[in-house]
Amino acid sequence: MQFDYLKHVTGGLDRHAVLNELMAAYGKDVWNFAFFYTRSRELADDISQDVFVKVFQQLYEFRGQSSIKTWLLAITRNTARDVLRSAWIRRVTFFGGLVRPQEQTSPSAERESFDKLMTEEIWAVVLKLPQKLREVLLMNSHYGLSMQEMADMLHVSVGTVKSRLHRARAAVNRSLTQEAKWTGEEEWT
Structure with missing residues (x-):
């Protein structure tokens, strides 16, 4: 390293x-x-x-x-x-x-625009999570820390980290699924 x-x-x-x-x-x-x-x-x-x-x-x-x-x-x-x-x-x-990042005035492609919207939607959901759930989701998904590294950093057991990570993922999935149902979009799985 x-x-x-x-x-x-x-x-x-x-x-x-x-x-x-x-x-x-x-x-x-x-x-x-x-x-x-x-x-x-x-x-x-x-x-x-x-x-x-x-x-x-x-x-x-x-x-x-x-x-x-x-x-x-x-x-x-x-x-x-x-x-x-x-x-x-x-x-x-x-x-x-x-504060959201400035919207692009002229996206280069429809796909880029769609991806940006989806990313913002997902981050908005993640930011609404309780702090204990949000931090393990970010440490694992964004920073790639192992379960043991997160457990050591948070001063909790590996089982607690796994439980929080599972609850965080389930909450994000539940929120995105509900939003998809309200807007008539395809369901998140």
Whole structure:
């Protein structure tokens, strides 16, 4: 793996260079995970910055007990949880909602347009899931983490991860099936 050498480093490494490499390799993943956890672009920006500050400070403490990606996502999750628990967030109500990406004014093909619509519909359903279900679905489907990596990161058993993942998939499928019935579209299976 690209960053395996980090588990053997105890000092003397150019942390700025390593941080730049980590940000280039995993910056988008960290931001996306923070966004899906908080549902806020502004909070995702702040959390991403905080995560990489923590990584910079704790770089010599990484011992390779998990992959670097799992370590970064765990820091992201913990930072996002701390932000959402903060007194400021609990007192402030954000107006507006989920900001969708700008619609394309002239899609190049009918299929591209249909695929984009379906993707937005699925992400809207995923973002409505309870946090415990949403996070395991994202960790597994989007980030490709194993059951054991997710269990270690969430401090739960593998069985709990499997159960949450099953419930998340069932909820998404149920929601999309109901929506298809209402609109007369083909059923999701």
